[in-house]
Structures are given as C-alpha cells and as structure tokens.
Amino acid sequence: MxxxxxxxxxxxxxxxxxxxxxxxxxxxxxxxxxxxxxxxxxxxxxxxxxxxxxxxxxxxxxxxxxxxxxxxxxxxxxxxxxxxxxxxxxxxxxxxxxxxxxxxxxxxxxxxxxxxxxxxxxxxxxxxxxxxxDNAGFGRVSGEFMASALPEGGKIVALRGIPTTIDNMRVEGFEAAIEGKNIEVLGMEHGNWNRDDSFTVMQDFLSRFPEIDAVWASDDDMAVGVLAAIEAAGRDDVQFVLGGAGMKEMIARTRDNDPMIPANVTYPxxxxxxxxxxxxxxxxxxxxxxxxxxxxxxxxxxxxxxxxxxxxxxx
Amino acid sequence: MAMTDAEQGSKARTRLPPMTVLGPILALVILVLVGAALNSNFLSAANLTNVLSRSAFIGIIAVGMTFVITAGGLDLSVGAMAAFIAGLMILVMNAALPALGPGVPIVLLGMAVALLAGLVAGLLNGFMVTTLGIEAFIVTLGTMGIYRSLVTWLADGGTLSLDFGLRTYIRPIYFDGILGMTWPMIVFALVVIVGEILMSRGVFGRHCAATGSNEHVAHYSNVRVGRVRLITYAMLGLLVGIATIMYVPRLGSASASTGVLWELEAIAAVIIGGTVLKGGFGRVWGTVLGVLILGLIENILNLTDLVSPYLNGAIQGVIIILAVILQREGRSA
The missing domain is CATH 3.40.50.2300 (Response regulator)
Known part of the structure; x- marks a missing residue:
C-alpha cells in the first residue's frame, strides 16, 4: 500500500x-x-x-x-x-x-x-x-561608526552572534577598527542573533556595569532585545545602540532620526x-x-x- | 527506598533530611553564595527581579511538565507550542485592533486565545498518547516540528510583531506588578502553590504517581490511567498558554527562534528538582529549585568574565549533572 x-x-x-x-x-x-x-x-x-x-x-x-x-x-x-x-x-x-x-x-x-x-x-x-x-567589512564599518560617534572614547558592551566563522570575522573587523580610539569594551557575550537571548544578556550587563555609553548589538534582532532591556531598566546612560543587517523597522527608526538608533550597517x-x-x-x-x-x-x-x-x- | 525516606522524613527529623531533599537546596545555596562573592550587584533587588521574571516562563511550563513526567509521559513540543501560541496571539490581537482599539477587551481576547490554543494543543498531544496509544516521545516530537513550522509559516519566515501602540499598552504585564513583585513572578508563585497542593495533598497527584510508577497496578487499583495522562497533557498545554501570556508583552514579537530549547530547559529543571524521569515520583517544589538553579547559572555567567562565553554551555551542563549526582549519592548512602 x-x-x-x-x-x-x-x-x-x-x-x-x-x-x-x-x-x-x-x-x-x-x-x-x-x-x-x-x-x-x-x-x-x-x-x-x-x-x-x-x-x-x-x-x-x-x-x-x-x-x-x-x-x-x-x-x-x-x-x-x-x-x-x-x-x-x-x-x-x-x-x-x-x-x-x-x-x-x-x-x-x-x-x-x-x-x-x-x-x-x-x-x-x-x-x-x-x-x-563582506563580514570583515561589516565589523570594520560598525567599529568605525562607533569610533566616530564616541569621539572622546567611551565604555561599550558588545553582543555577538552564534559562535561561527562569520561571527569571528565580524568581531575581529570591529576590534581592529576601534583599536587606539580609547573605546573600552567592558563585556562581550553571545546573544545568538536572537531577541530573547540578547534581552537576557543585556539585562545582566546593565546589572553588572553602572555606566555604559553605547552598545554594539551587531544585529537588528539583537538590538530589539537590547532596547527592551534598557527601556525596562530605565537607564539613561546608554546613548545609542548600533545594530546591523538592515531590518526594516530599525531602518525606519534611523530614517526618523531616533537618537537611540543613529545608524545601521547593511548585510543585505x-x-x-x-x-x-x-x-x-x-x-x-x-x-x-x-x-x-x-x-x-x-x-x-x-x-x-x-x-x-x-x-x-x-x- | 529513597522515596519512602522522603515521605517518612517527619519520623527521621532528628537526623539531617536525606540528600534527595538536600541536594537541590544545597546546589541553589552554593550558587547564590558564588554569585554574591563574584559580583556585588548579584543580590540587588533589580538583578533578582530580572532573573525571577525571566525564569517564570520556563518555571510555569516546568510545573506542568512535572505532572506529565510523574505520570510517565514526556512533552517535547512545549517550546514550539509556546512560539506558535505567541504568534497566534499576536496575529489575533493585531487583527482585532481596528475593531476593539487598545484597551482591556483586546488584552482579554489575546489571553483567551492563548489559553484556548494551549488547552487544545495539550489535549491533542494527550489524545494521541492515550487514545491512539502512540509513544509520547514520538507524538510530541511530531507536534514540535508542526508548531515550529507553523510559526515560521505564519511569520513568513520573518518576525511577527505586535502593533507598536498595543505593545506599549500591554508591556506592564511583564514589567510591572505589585508590592515589588512583577506579574510573571506572581503568576509563577500562584502556579507553584496550586501545583504543590495538587501534587502532594490532592488525589490527582497520587494518581499521577501511581500511573507513572506502574500503569497496570494503577489500573487495577481503580485509577483511570488514560484520563489522568490526558489531564496532565491538557494542564501542561494550558500552562504553556499562561507562560505565553507573560512572554508576549516583553518583546511584543514571535519568530521561528522563539522558545527554542524551552522543552529541554523545562525537563532539565524537573529532573534537577528530583522528579524521576521514568515517572512514578514527582515534586513541584523541587522543580522550582531546578528552574532557579538554571536561571542563576546563566545570570552568574553573564555577570562575570571568569569563563570564556564559548564555554557557557559546558558550565551549565556540569552543574546540571552535579546537581543530580548530589541526589544519587544520597540514595546509595
């Protein structure tokens, strides 16, 4: 049958x-x-x-x-x-x-x-x-923006994707671009390109560091989780969050001059x-x-x- | 042997309680001490609120899972089910927004959808396990794939997002509360209290344990085995619905990556808490400890730089196994 x-x-x-x-x-x-x-x-x-x-x-x-x-x-x-x-x-x-x-x-x-x-x-x-x-370029452009947005230097935290070659190339590009720019990376954890994971990681970063100037969320899905955590904690020390990959909701916020989302880096x-x-x-x-x-x-x-x-x- | 030890604990109160009881408590105390030593913010109210609120989803589901496992079953579909229900809830609320507008009715509608969908999904699992007599592992593996695909399909491969205005309106369901407790914490606590009463004081708990321990003996002892099993799955489905009601207001979105591996976290919490994986014995308070242990490990790893983030999963694995060994040693001693 x-x-x-x-x-x-x-x-x-x-x-x-x-x-x-x-x-x-x-x-x-x-x-x-x-x-x-x-x-x-x-x-x-x-x-x-x-x-x-x-x-x-x-x-x-x-x-x-x-x-x-x-x-x-x-x-x-x-x-x-x-x-x-x-x-x-x-x-x-x-x-x-x-x-x-x-x-x-x-x-x-x-x-x-x-x-x-x-x-x-x-x-x-x-x-x-x-x-x-261009994954290395993705990290480099992100790092260059971070350096130009924090001309005096500053303290940032970073969220990484799923541990893969792609993620490593991005992070290496980013680290090379901010070298010597007086930017201190307080902490870096994997948010796995996931909203819930990045929400958890960001909540814990906020508990751990009393002063954070900016966040490299490195991906727009992760930026969504990061923004929710910052909003819930009511912290106003974080000046902006830099995502990436060009999600349409995030592009719209940049277009509308949202100070928290001043830029995006494409990976179309x-x-x-x-x-x-x-x-x-x-x-x-x-x-x-x-x-x-x-x-x-x-x-x-x-x-x-x-x-x-x-x-x-x-x- | 260990079970009777635990049950007759009151007689032997003069000595220390057995390790099956002490094990998870000890593990939790050690974790709290380690966390407090590593970071001064660990015991701050804000951090504890964060950990307890976000553990509530897994916690609420794990209480239901305790009953399913005690009755000799298993449910692998809960994570995918939560993602599917979240997607459904968002779609329905968005669709009803023009008619109802943001307000209490639309929130109640969303909640009703989540509870109903959870109950139906749970009954479906239970029906296939009991009436059709298919292995629980296979049934729920199948429904896991179905719900995961359905949410991907509903979202067209992307993300389902709640209307922005509506999201602002329902945000307080996750972030606000009363008396310093957030709503997810309060709901989790209520679920635990009801679950503990059902499990240790009610007839239903004894029937679950009897069914899981020996189905035939339970049957001849006038326990309606099929019905007990069906109810455990339906209850778990309902609790997944409740967890989803708490989850959706947090980020206001659902996608194919929502609730991934929740089923394994819930099962791990149940086993760490001392419930026997092959059924026959379960305790709800132990599951709560298991949930807290899992939540705190992740929190502590994020609060320190001691371990490379690549190894987070390994640390979690070691602590889970240690927590269970702590109990086993007590049994053989």
Whole structure:
C-alpha cells in the first residue's frame, strides 16, 4: 500500500517536473537555507521576488527554487535538481561550507555553471561566480561608526552572534577598527542573533556595569532585545545602540532620526537576488559574469536610510 | 527506598533530611553564595527581579511538565507550542485592533486565545498518547516540528510583531506588578502553590504517581490511567498558554527562534528538582529549585568574565549533572 502510493506519487511528480523542462531551453536551480530566522526570511523573500521577475523577463528560462532546513537536506535538493531537472546553472547559498563542498564540486564537474552566495566553499575554484557578503567589512564599518560617534572614547558592551566563522570575522573587523580610539569594551557575550537571548544578556550587563555609553548589538534582532532591556531598566546612560543587517523597522527608526538608533550597517539578504540575476544574464547573453562580486557592508544614516527601506520584505 | 525516606522524613527529623531533599537546596545555596562573592550587584533587588521574571516562563511550563513526567509521559513540543501560541496571539490581537482599539477587551481576547490554543494543543498531544496509544516521545516530537513550522509559516519566515501602540499598552504585564513583585513572578508563585497542593495533598497527584510508577497496578487499583495522562497533557498545554501570556508583552514579537530549547530547559529543571524521569515520583517544589538553579547559572555567567562565553554551555551542563549526582549519592548512602 505504502509503496504503491509512493511510486505513484513519485511518477506523478517526475512527469510534472519533466514537462516544463522539455519546453524551455535553460533551467537554473536555486538552493538556499529555509527561512528559520529574520535574515534568512528576507533572503527567501528576495529570492522569490527575483525568480518571479526573471521568469517574466526571460520566458525561455525556468527557475527552480528549493529551501532546506539543514545541510543534508540541501545536498539532497541539489542532487534532485541535477537528476530530475537537468539544470544548466546552480545558484547555492551553502548552509555550511564543509558539507556542501563535495556535492557542489561534483555538480560543477558535470559541466553545470556554479554560483556561490554569501559563504564560500572550503575548496577554491569550484564556483564560476562568487557573490560574497563582506563580514570583515561589516565589523570594520560598525567599529568605525562607533569610533566616530564616541569621539572622546567611551565604555561599550558588545553582543555577538552564534559562535561561527562569520561571527569571528565580524568581531575581529570591529576590534581592529576601534583599536587606539580609547573605546573600552567592558563585556562581550553571545546573544545568538536572537531577541530573547540578547534581552537576557543585556539585562545582566546593565546589572553588572553602572555606566555604559553605547552598545554594539551587531544585529537588528539583537538590538530589539537590547532596547527592551534598557527601556525596562530605565537607564539613561546608554546613548545609542548600533545594530546591523538592515531590518526594516530599525531602518525606519534611523530614517526618523531616533537618537537611540543613529545608524545601521547593511548585510543585505537581497544579495541572493544579485546572484540569481547575474547567473541568468550569464546564461541568456554573452555578457561575462564569471569572477567574484563582493557586496559591501554600508553605513546607513538618517540621510540615506530611505534607500535601504523595503516595506514589503518580511525582514 | 529513597522515596519512602522522603515521605517518612517527619519520623527521621532528628537526623539531617536525606540528600534527595538536600541536594537541590544545597546546589541553589552554593550558587547564590558564588554569585554574591563574584559580583556585588548579584543580590540587588533589580538583578533578582530580572532573573525571577525571566525564569517564570520556563518555571510555569516546568510545573506542568512535572505532572506529565510523574505520570510517565514526556512533552517535547512545549517550546514550539509556546512560539506558535505567541504568534497566534499576536496575529489575533493585531487583527482585532481596528475593531476593539487598545484597551482591556483586546488584552482579554489575546489571553483567551492563548489559553484556548494551549488547552487544545495539550489535549491533542494527550489524545494521541492515550487514545491512539502512540509513544509520547514520538507524538510530541511530531507536534514540535508542526508548531515550529507553523510559526515560521505564519511569520513568513520573518518576525511577527505586535502593533507598536498595543505593545506599549500591554508591556506592564511583564514589567510591572505589585508590592515589588512583577506579574510573571506572581503568576509563577500562584502556579507553584496550586501545583504543590495538587501534587502532594490532592488525589490527582497520587494518581499521577501511581500511573507513572506502574500503569497496570494503577489500573487495577481503580485509577483511570488514560484520563489522568490526558489531564496532565491538557494542564501542561494550558500552562504553556499562561507562560505565553507573560512572554508576549516583553518583546511584543514571535519568530521561528522563539522558545527554542524551552522543552529541554523545562525537563532539565524537573529532573534537577528530583522528579524521576521514568515517572512514578514527582515534586513541584523541587522543580522550582531546578528552574532557579538554571536561571542563576546563566545570570552568574553573564555577570562575570571568569569563563570564556564559548564555554557557557559546558558550565551549565556540569552543574546540571552535579546537581543530580548530589541526589544519587544520597540514595546509595
């Protein structure tokens, strides 16, 4: 019983999948992590938008989107795309670098165009196009803003993300940028890019340090928790909180000149759209798109905030 | 043996109480002393209020979990359930805002939604465990995945946020209170008192222990085993709803990362407190100590620089195991 249903289902899915692939010339696979947190949610939103737009512009291109909630599932997604859809190009935002390197390399060797987004693979030279986020730059821009906002120096606390290479690169960039600027980092703890965790950490920082000039929350989700803790404690020594990644609510507060949120540093989830667009352009035209494209982390201030505000995005 | 020791404690009062009773108390006292020695702000009213208020969510859930585990069950879905209920509560309140406006009715509506959703979710778990006879671990693992996906779906992968004006209106539910106690602390205390009475003085507590200890014997002793189990799950669901009512006013948002690992924290608190994981014996006051121990460890680690933040999880793990060993040694002695 179970087997027959499964076979029938599989056969149905296969025919459904195979039919449009025959009718169209170019198939591009897009494999990304599922929307399990704010930034990934924004990334999923921008991926879907880019796919809708491109399928309208280029009727001969078929885009296939798969979202995975762990690296193993992502590997299966990619294998399925190669086996059942015969993709000509693959755009992949690796869940983790190590487990995805081998499978993506195998796909590349079969002659498929590879575009890697955000975090790189563990072996160089697999991808044809690398659309990279700039984590060290994210930390550096944050540190430079902190130094310029506290010209006399000052005492700050910092919240870190989930312990990963990404987080380490950001923190190293930040520390290098504030070196010699007379800024004392009183404490640094992991808020795990999570509102509740950062709320707890900030409450304890406020109990521990009677005088804090500013907070580097390093992420807008964490900034939400930090702001709630400061508000509840009724402390007015904290002059501002610097988040990051460009959540729309936070961008709006910067745009509206909220003194607590004077700036933001971008790490745009829309970089997935850049990668999909470039890949499709490379497939349908003779314009060269191979190489590395680094998306800079930019400082958002009240003057330019309107340009970074996307009202429809979930992030 | 240990159980009878604990129960007949009054006879043996001339000597020290057994380690099953002393263990968690000792662990808590040591933690308080360590915290006070490391940071002078540790015992300040503000810090203690912070720790007690934010421990209240896990605490309220853990009291319910004590009954479920005592009756021989387990519920892995509570964290995801809390996230789902929080999301639902926010959506309903936002939707009702144009009609009702910020005020008491909309808060009551939000609370009713949370309690009802919790009760239904709990009954659903209980129904599948008792009537359909599926292993509790599997049922609640399944519902955990379902609720976690549902909240991600409701939030479209992002974050569900309460309307800003409404958030300002309901903020006091988490941050205010009476007589220096915040509302989450008061609600937690009430839940504990009712739970302790049910567990140690009521018939229901004895039926839970009998069910968890030996289902067949309990059945022949005229205990309605299925109904007892169903009630424990329903009660836990209701308490998850209550915890969510306290949680939503704090940050006014819910996302896929809300309530992650709450189920394990609640289970850890129950076990640290001396309830037996395989069922048959439970105590609510012990669970309270377990919750406080877990809350204080995190607080102390944040208040000091002694340990690299990379090792926070390891310290928590060591203290959890030590707290349980303290009790076991008492048993063998």
């Amino acid at each position: 179970g087997i027959t249903i499964r076979t029938a289902l599989a056969a149905g899915v296969l025919t459904a999948l195979a039919a449009p692939a025959m009718a169209q010339d170019i198939t591009v696979g897009v494999s990304i992590p599922a929307a399990t947190h704010g930034w990934a949610g924004g990334m999923n939103f921008h991926a879907q938008q880019a796919i809708e737009r491109l399928e309208e512009v280029y009727p001969q291109v078929d885009l296939v989107l798969a979202t995975a909630s762990d690296p193993a599932e992502q590997v299966s997604d990619i294998e399925d795309m190669v086996a059942t859809r015969g993709i000509d190009a693959l755009v992949v935002l690796p869940f983790e670098s190590e487990p995805l390197t081998g499978p993506v390399q195998a796909v590349a060797e079969s002659g498929v165009w590879i575009t890697v987004v955000d975090r790189g693979l563990s072996v160089d030279g697999i991808e044809d196009l690398y659309v990279a986020g 989830p829309a970089m997935i759209a850049t990668a999909i667009e470039l890949t499709v352009v490379g497939q349908v035209s003779s314009a060269p798109v191979a190489g590395t494209f680094t998306i800079g982390s930019e400082l958002v201030t009240p003057e330019n905030a309107a340009e970074y505000y996307f009202p429809d995005s979930p992030f």
